[in-house]
Amino acid sequence: MSVIIAYTNPPEHVREYLEAEAELHVIRPNKEREKFMEVLPNAEALIGAGLPVNQDLLDKAPELRVVSNASAGVDNLDVDLLTDHGVVVTNTPAAVVDTMADTMFGLMIGASRRLMEMHELVKNGEWDRNAPKEWFGLNVHHKKLGIIGMGGIGKEIARRAKEGFRMEVSYYNRSRHEQAEKETGAVYEQLDDLLASSDVVMVLLPLTDETKHMLGAEAFRKMKSTAVFLNGGRGSVVDEQALITALQEKEIFAAGLDVFEEEPLPSDHPFFTMPEVTLLPHIGTGTVETREAMYMEAAGQCIKALKGEKPEALVNEKVWDKGRK
Ligand SMILES: NC(=O)C1=CN([C@@H]2O[C@H](COP(=O)(O)OP(=O)(O)OC[C@H]3O[C@@H](n4cnc5c(N)ncnc54)[C@H](OP(=O)(O)O)[C@@H]3O)[C@@H](O)[C@H]2O)C=CC1
Numbered sequence: 001m002s003v004i005i006a007y008t009n010p011p012e013h014v015r016e017y018l019e020a021e022a023e024l025h026v027i028r029p030n031k032e033r034e035k036f037m038e039v040l041p042n043a044e045a046l047i048g049a050g051l052p053v054n055q056d057l058l059d060k061a062p063e064l065r066v067v068s069n070a071s072a073g074v075d076n077l078d079v080d081l082l083t084d085h086g087v088v089v090t091n092t093p094a095a096v097v098d099t100m101a102d103t104m105f106g107l108m109i110g111a112s113r114r115l116m117e118m119h120e121l122v123k124n125g126e127w128d129r130n131a132p133k134e135w136f137g138l139n140v141h142h143k144k145l146g147i148i149g150m151g152g153i154g155k156e157i158a159r160r161a162k163e164g165f166r167m168e169v170s171y172y173n174r175s176r177h178e179q180a181e182k183e184t185g186a187v188y189e190q191l192d193d194l195l196a197s198s199d200v201v202m203v204l205l206p207l208t209d210e211t212k213h214m215l216g217a218e219a220f221r222k223m224k225s226t227a228v229f230l231n232g233g234r235g236s237v238v239d240e241q242a243l244i245t246a247l248q249e250k251e252i253f254a255a256g257l258d259v260f261e262e263e264p265l266p267s268d269h270p271f272f273t274m275p276e277v278t279l280l281p282h283i284g285t286g287t288v289e290t291r292e293a294m295y296m297e298a299a300g301q302c303i304k305a306l307k308g309e310k311p312e313a314l315v316n317e318k319v320w321d322k323g324r325k
């Protein structure tokens with residue numbers, strides 16, 4: 001079995017695991033184009049994060065049977081196309097959950113309490129008096145959290161918000177998840193109701209044709225003027241220009257973002273001059289332990305699929321029942 005891992009320096013135990021199971025090629029496709037093109041024709045599996053896999057790549061990889069994304073999001077892949085070609089797609093939903101929940105709480109407190117603004121102010125030597133009221137933020141505890149996208153991450157956040165922060169939690173999702181409601185105490189609401197009543201609106205949606213720009217001007221107009229808006233899903237789920245306008249017009253209080261329509265952010269982006277926006281560099285899962293766990297999960301799922309065993313994190317269920325290569 002020939003496996004490509006598209007990564008600069010995979011963790012040693014991941015490399016050892018894969019080498020014991022397959023002929024492994026460690027390649028950075030963008031930097032080692034020639035080497036990548038050389039091994040693609042025989043590659044049966046591709047492990048990577050954010051690597052676009054489209055018709056062009058498929059044409060060059062006729063033996064490809066598995067694409068294992070070392071991320072929860074799969075918007076870099078044309079999943080329908082891969083399914084049509086009988087290629088199994090997997091991702092890493094288990095490894096990301098807890099660290100993403102940590103990140104979102106960091107963003108929630110950071111944006112609500114204006115922590116980054118205060119940090120800059122102290123570092124700039126502007127703390128020369130008792131903190132005046134103009135520096136105050138908003139409470140998080142006992143407030144209402146509205147989660148949009150009640151998947152693995154949303155569920156963990158709901159649980160912690162209820163138990164740890166004593167928040168009232170509601171959620172909006174494509175389908176209602178009664179089991180998650182029982183487990184976390186979160187309540188299902190229609191999107192408009194959630195937007196109008198939440199103190200913190202948190203987006204954890206995947207990017208798909210349906211979710212692109214799902215949160216736009218109309219959504220921001222419905223929110224409280226004290227609302228804090230957070231996005232940890234994908235940048236393009238939000239109409240960024242509409243968010244900028246909503247913040248400038250003070251339709252909402254603040255925003256905390258880990259993901260953007262264009263990444264990295266272009267140097268002239270309006271967010272850079274907006275103190276009410278807390279920015280992270282798409283680092284929701286960026287801890288040493290979790291990145292390693294993501295690559296290990298991706299490697300495990302990949303080898304399982306190559307051996308014909310059904311992976312737990314199968315993205316394209318359809319391919320398993322019919323026409324898998
Ligand atoms: N910032 C970062 O570093 C990270 C970002 N992410 C992002 O977070 C996303 C969510 O991750 P995760 O919780 O693991 O994913 P899940 O697949 O577990 O959850 C996604 C949820 O979104 C819901 N959903 C999908 N489409 C719609 C829609 N059109 N309208 C309403 N709800 C919808 C799904 O509903 P249903 O149950 O009906 O399918 C599901 O409950 C990832 O796809 C990724 O983009 C993930 C990890 C790290």
Ligand SMILES: O=CC(=O)O
Pocket residue numbers: 070071072073074096284285
């Ligand atoms: O953005 C990261 C992911 O896991 O998805």
